[in-house]
Amino acid sequence: MIDLYYAPTPNGWKISIMLEECNLPYNVIPVNLGKGDQFKPDFLKISPNNRMPVIVDHENLTDGDPLSIFESGAILMYLGEKTGKFFPQESPSKEKVLEWLFWQVGGLGPMAGQVSHFVNYAPNFPGDHSYSEKRYKDEYDRLLGVMDNVLEDKEYLAGDYSIADMASFPWITAYKRYEVDLDSFSNVRRWFDNIKSRPAVRKGIEVGKENRSFGKGITKEALKTMFGQNSKNISDMAKEKKE
Numbered sequence: 001m002i003d004l005y006y007a008p009t010p011n012g013w014k015i016s017i018m019l020e021e022c023n024l025p026y027n028v029i030p031v032n033l034g035k036g037d038q039f040k041p042d043f044l045k046i047s048p049n050n051r052m053p054v055i056v057d058h059e060n061l062t063d064g065d066p067l068s069i070f071e072s073g074a075i076l077m078y079l080g081e082k083t084g085k086f087f088p089q090e091s092p093s094k095e096k097v098l099e100w101l102f103w104q105v106g107g108l109g110p111m112a113g114q115v116s117h118f119v120n121y122a123p124n125f126p127g128d129h130s131y132s133e134k135r136y137k138d139e140y141d142r143l144l145g146v147m148d149n150v151l152e153d154k155e156y157l158a159g160d161y162s163i164a165d166m167a168s169f170p171w172i173t174a175y176k177r178y179e180v181d182l183d184s185f186s187n188v189r190r191w192f193d194n195i196k197s198r199p200a201v202r203k204g205i206e207v208g209k210e211n212r213s214f215g216k217g218i219t220k221e222a223l224k225t226m227f228g229q230n231s232k233n234i235s236d237m238a239k240e241k242k243e
Contacts, residue, residue, distance in 0.1 A: 001025055002059075004026045004027065004028050004029065005054040007033050008208035010170035010174075013170040016205075028208065048070070051071075055068070057078075057082075072105065108140075121218070151187035
């Protein structure tokens with residue numbers, strides 16, 4: 001059995017989708033980001049970056065302890081290797097999947113995440129955020145253009161459906177909130193609708209649906225917990241962990 005430490009966000013959806021696609025049994029352990037579950041000592045033992053998702057594979061033991069993995073890209077690779085699905089191991093197919101997986105974790109995800117912050121959360125903070133919001137929306141638009149060009153002659157990012165598509169798809173789902181006309185990217189639209197129609201994808205996206213908020217009704221304390229962290233906070237938590 002696999003434990004999935006999870007919140008219903010794009011990074012969380014990547015893993016719930018992959019688990020559903022692979023038909024792997026898993027147990028969802030909710031991580032309430034607004035209440036600070038990601039900073040609890042037990043969670044930090046398996047996710048030192050205090051971020052979800054994390055998996056714990058109780059079938060993979062080392063010295064009696066189950067393997068834990070944090071970072072969504074690493075989890076996708078592990079599950080692909082574990083099941084032999086959606087992550088080819090032969091060259092050059094493997095390298096093509098890795099190219100687009102790293103493109104997502106290093107580009108599409110962080111940029112879309114910043115758009116999400118300035119659309120959903122920045123209005124809760126004083127100041128003019130218009131430049132920052134435009135900056136990230138423009139970069140998100142550029143990345144959609146990159147995808148559209150590549151998908152001109154491919155059904156999926158790396159050729160066949162893979163973890164690269166599962167990683168990228170969740171970061172397109174909020175296009176309406178980001179004020180993007182997805183129809184202007186016809187190849188991305190085709191790709192998006194194709195993936196969205198997959199039963200495992202629909203099921204993965206529904207995990208934890210009741211806990212989605214996207215900044216609505218968030219408290220000041222939750223905002224501080226989610227966005228008020230710095231190196232001192234991390235250092236203090238590490239000291240508490242040792243005591």
